[in-house]
Amino acid sequence: MTDGPGAPAPAPERFAPAGGGALDAALGGGFRRGHLSEVTGAASSGRTTLVVQALAAAAARGEAVAYVDACDTFDPASAAAGGLDLARLLWVRPSTGLPSAALGAGDAAWALKAFSLILQAGGFGLVVLDLADVPAAALRRFPWPTWMRLARIVEGSETVALLVGSEHLARSARGVTVALESSSVAWRGAADRARVFAGMPSSPRIVGGRR
Numbered sequence: 001m002t003d004g005p006g007a008p009a010p011a012p013e014r015f016a017p018a019g020g021g022a023l024d025a026a027l028g029g030g031f032r033r034g035h036l037s038e039v040t041g042a043a044s045s046g047r048t049t050l051v052v053q054a055l056a057a058a059a060a061r062g063e064a065v066a067y068v069d070a071c072d073t074f075d076p077a078s079a080a081a082g083g084l085d086l087a088r089l090l091w092v093r094p095s096t097g098l099p100s101a102a103l104g105a106g107d108a109a110w111a112l113k114a115f116s117l118i119l120q121a122g123g124f125g126l127v128v129l130d131l132a133d134v135p136a137a138a139l140r141r142f143p144w145p146t147w148m149r150l151a152r153i154v155e156g157s158e159t160v161a162l163l164v165g166s167e168h169l170a171r172s173a174r175g176v177t178v179a180l181e182s183s184s185v186a187w188r189g190a191a192d193r194a195r196v197f198a199g200m201p202s203s204p205r206i207v208g209g210r211r
Helices: 021-026 047-060 076-081 105-121 145-154
Strands: 035-041 064-069 089-092 124-130 160-165 176-182 186-188 196-199 202-208
Touching: 021 202, 035 047, 035 145, 047 064, 047 076, 047 124, 047 160, 047 176, 064 105, 076 089, 089 105, 105 124, 105 145, 145 160
Parallel strands: 035 160, 035 176, 064 089, 064 124, 124 160
Antiparallel strands: 176 202, 186 196
């Protein structure tokens, strides 16, 4: 069925570039504003680097950004070295200092609540909820409507809502999953005893995001 004469044109897509040329191209311009997306991957897959890059890009555009740090693992010094303007960052973290192994669904609930309140307040270009170090079994105890409520809060706004996890959690209909997969360990140096660990290259895979 086609729109008749005089029908309003569909609203143009609103994208928030993530600061990476190849990634933004794969995303069609960046993360979609007004939608819930996610970044997933194992430890050392590059998920924190990607998120800090997106935060830095948003802050460089003059936007306020927020990072809800469920397990208190965020390193602001490293983020600043990566280009993030900390003056534009709201960093929310637990006051208990519990190790991630001690966190359960009840303990992660405060992070979800904080994320929800920030999204409701509005005025942020990018809001991140980092649940990567919360045990997967604890996250699975949250009912599915929990994530859909978050998607509804941000719907139609100028904000990108971004979940960070070790595995798939949720995304809205036009949100995306950026899945990072560590392919191999990279080393530098010719001799075995002189080799230096150089990182674990990642290959991002984009899932979802109906166009």
